[in-house]
Every structure is written in C-alpha cells, then in structure tokens.
Amino acid sequence: MGERALCVVGTGLIGGSLIRAADKAGRTVWGTSASEGTAEQARTDGYDVTTDLDAALRRAVEADALVVLATPLPALPDVLRRVGAVAPTVRLTDAVSVKVAVADEVARWAPMARYVGGHPMAGTAESGWAAGTAALFTGAPWVVVSDDGADLSVWADVAELAWACGAHVVPAAADEHDLAVARISHLPHLLAAVLAAVGAGEPDDDLPLALSASSFADGTRVAGTRPELVLAMCEGNRDALLAAVDEALGRLGAMRGALASTGGLAATVNAGYLARQRWSATREPLTERVTLRAGVLPELRELGRRGDVVVGWAD
Secondary structure (H helix, E strand, O other): OOOOOEEEEOOOHHHHHHHHHHHHOOOOEEEEOOOHHHHHHHHHOOOOEEOOHHHHHHHHHHHOOEEEEOOOHHHHHHHHHHHHHHOOOOEEEEOOOOOHHHHHHHHHHOOOOEEOOEEEOOOOOOOOHHHOOOOOOOOOEEEEEOOOOOOHHHHHHHHHHHHHOOOEEEEEOHHHHHHHHHHHHHHHHHHHHHHHHHHHOOOOOOHHHHHOOHHHHHHOHHHHOOHHHHHHHHHOOHHHHHHHHHHHHHHHHHHHHHHHHOOOOHHHHHHHHHHHHHHHHOOOOOEEEEOOOOOOHHHHHHHHHOOOEEEEEOO
C-alpha cells in the first residue's frame, strides 16, 4: 500500500503540489491538466502531465493506482463522468474543500468507484501550477473521511499518501468536516473580503490603505485568492456556511450594541483572545497510531473530534 502509484487530476496549487510531493517521496505519479499550456509547463519542470484524461485514467486502472481529484467543485461532474466511463471501479479520493457535495457527485456519476474523501488543509492565496511546492503539506492536517462503510483499503491509501507528503491525518465524518471548514476556512474568506472592502473605503481616498500594516495585511491575506476559487468552495458549502455567517453576524451585532450603548468591547475582545489561545494549544496535537479493523471507523471519528491526529500504523 505504501508505494501505490498516483494519478492526480488537476494541476493547480493543490494538484501541482501533490504531484511534486509524491514524486519527491519516491512515488510513481502522473497528472492531467485541462490546459495544454499548463501541461507543457509541468513537463518542462520534469513531471509527467498530460491533457488526455481518459488515457491517464486507463493507466490508473492498469496500475491499480489511487486517483486524486484536485479540481474545483464545479469541474467535478465532467471529470467524474469520465471516471465512471473509463475507470468505474478505480481507487478514488479528492482534495476538494467540501466533502458532502463531492460524495454526492461521486455517487451520481461514478457510483462504483472505491471512494474515500480527503482534504489537505493547506494552501496559499496564490494559484496555478507555478504556485505549487513539494513542501506545501508539511505539518498540515489532512482530513480522511471516516464515515461508516468507508473502504478501509482505500482509507489506508489516502492516509499513507498524506504521510508521504509530510502531513498528519485527521479522521472525520463528511458532514462534520463541512461544518468545521465553514467556520475556520470559508467564513474567514468572506470576512477577509468584507475587511478588505471596508478598509479600501472610497475609490478616491487611499489614505486608509497607505496607513495599513500587518493587522490589515494578515486579516485580508486570503482576499487575494482568485474569486472563482472562493466562490466554488463557499457556495459548495452553503448550508454549513450560512450557520457560521449567522453566528458571526450575531456576535458582530452584540458587539455593536455594546459599543453603542456602553462604549465597551471587553466581551468581544476577551472571547477572541481566549479562542486564539485555544487555537495555539492545538498546534501540537496528541499523535496516535491505529490499526484498521472492523468497527474502527467510529473510533477514528472520535479521535478526530478530540483534535488528535494519526501519524502511522500501530503494527
């Protein structure tokens, strides 16, 4: 399992980084791009990338490789139609930032695929092949979906890929993953967009931007992400994101009320400070080694809920 070949569909920041990281780890890896220009750039850099998706999928069948979908959510139906036609029972995972929606698309277009969802929690505000790096996943959490019925052999493939790329594994249910990333990934993108727009102010007044420093730069960093990528992940997780937005609006409303009535901001600032301290405490999670066996998936999900991570096999 540990040396399973890899077929990466999509060569943007995540897919391109995955190809580089897997190659550096000694894996046999090839990829596909929808752009001939991008594929040529990747080949110039020494990587095996083609625009022929069907040929790449046939090669995955012959090699019993793990196929990784690293395209934006809106592109998945077209890709999955080809998976269903060319490689219907292939080992399949993904690197998309929502999990329920991807599982629904797989069930619709490639229902026989041996699918286990994944999500490496790594990225930058940059995009495209040129932005990729083999070190992108080093030390990062990599979610491996652990819903009941998951194919344990493919679960092991995805976990071992994460470890080979330098990440640690966080087991999670698909719906719990989507609720979590709505809070810590998708909502921050929207808040960054709002903060950037408010900070920019009127088009003919650049004084606020001229005075801006690290707090504005840090708070708006992800607002520099290509808008179509932000729209794909946020709109693809609408229900969970709405709940997070509602909570944020409630807290902002309470803060505004306190500021208007008493001039006090202590409740908001203290709550944020304590939450940040909790975040800092999770940067060194407890590590676990596990054995895949019947009945282990609920235990894996509970491990993820505790904030622990899986770093290898127990035996």
